[in-house]
Amino acid sequence: xxxxxxxxxxxxxxxxxxxxxxxxxxxxxxxxxxxxxxxxxxxxxxxxxxxxxxxxxxxxxxxxxxxxxxxxxxxxxxxxxxxxxxxxxxxxxxxxxxxxxxxxxxxxxxxxxxxxxxxxxxxxxxxxxxxxxxxxxxxxxxxxxxxxxxxxxxxxxxxxxxxxxxxxxxxxxxxxxxxxxxxxx
Numbered sequence: 001x002x003x004x005x006x007x008x009x010x011x012x013x014x015x016x017x018x019x020x021x022x023x024x025x026x027x028x029x030x031x032x033x034x035x036x037x038x039x040x041x042x043x044x045x046x047x048x049x050x051x052x053x054x055x056x057x058x059x060x061x062x063x064x065x066x067x068x069x070x071x072x073x074x075x076x077x078x079x080x081x082x083x084x085x086x087x088x089x090x091x092x093x094x095x096x097x098x099x100x101x102x103x104x105x106x107x108x109x110x111x112x113x114x115x116x117x118x119x120x121x122x123x124x125x126x127x128x129x130x131x132x133x134x135x136x137x138x139x140x141x142x143x144x145x146x147x148x149x150x151x152x153x154x155x156x157x158x159x160x161x162x163x164x165x166x167x168x169x170x171x172x173x174x175x176x177x178x179x180x181x182x183x184x185x
Contacts, residue, residue, distance in 0.1 A: 045070040049080075053137065062087045062137060064110070066101070078103040083112060085135065087142075089166055093121045094142070096133065110135040118142065126152035128162065140167035148173070155180045 046069045055061040068081040080101030087094040099114035111134050118128040130148040135141075142164040150157040150173065159173035 041072050041074045042070050043073045060088050062135075064101075069103075076105050078105070083110075085110070085112070087135075087166065091169060092123070092166075094166070095119045095121060096135070096142070098133070108136070108138050110137075116144075124152070126150055130162075141165060153181070 046066075048067060049069050050063065050065045052063040053061045062085065064080075064083050064085040066080045066083045069078050071078045080103060083098055083101035085094075085096040087096070096112060096116065096118040098112035098116040101113070102111040103109070104111070111132070113132050116130045116133045118130075118133065120126050120128075128144075128148055128150045130144045130146050132146045133142060133144045136143075143162065145161050148159045148162045150159065150162075155178055157173060157176055157178040159176045161174040163172045165171070
C-alpha cells in the first residue's frame with residue numbers, strides 16, 4: 001500500500017511540474033527575432049569608414065566616408081550607406097552626398113544614388129541635385145544621366161543630365177531650362 005501511495009505521489013508531482021512548465025512558457029514573453037536575410041557572399045564590412053586617395057604627386061585627390069560599407073564577393077561590388085564624397089582640385093573643392101552608394105572595384109567607379117547633392121565650394125559656388133550620379137576618379141569625371149537641378153546665386157538651371165570634367169573645368173548640361181537672376185553677383 002505504501003508503494004502505491006509513493007508512486008501516486010511521484011506521478012502527481014511529475015504532472016504538477018509539467019503543468020507548471022507549460023503554464024510558465026505560455027506566460028513568458030516570446031523573444032522577438034528580426035526576419036533578417038543575411039547574404040552569404042559578404043566577405044567584409046566596414047563601419048565608420050573614412051577612405052582617402054592621393055594623386056601621383058602625393059596630394060589628397062578625393063576622400064569618402066560612410067557609416068557602413070559591405071563588400072559582396074560574387075559581384076565585386078561594395079554597397080555604401082549614406083556616402084559623403086569630397087573631391088579636391090587645384091581651383092575648386094567639391095562635396096557630394098547621397099543616401100546610397102555603390103563602389104565597383106573593377107572599373108574604379110562610384111555610383112551615388114537617391115537624393116544626391118553635389119556642391120562646388122570656393123569661387124562661384126553652386127549646388128546640383130539629382131537622383132543618380134557617377135564618379136570616375138581615373139577619368140576625373142562626374143556625370144548624371146538623370147534630371148538635374150543646378151542652383152546658384154545667379155541662376156536656376158534644370159537639365160536632363162550633366163557631365164563635369166573636373167580636370168579641364170568644363171561642365172556640360174543637356175537640354176537645359178534656365179532662369180537667370182539680374183543684379184546678383
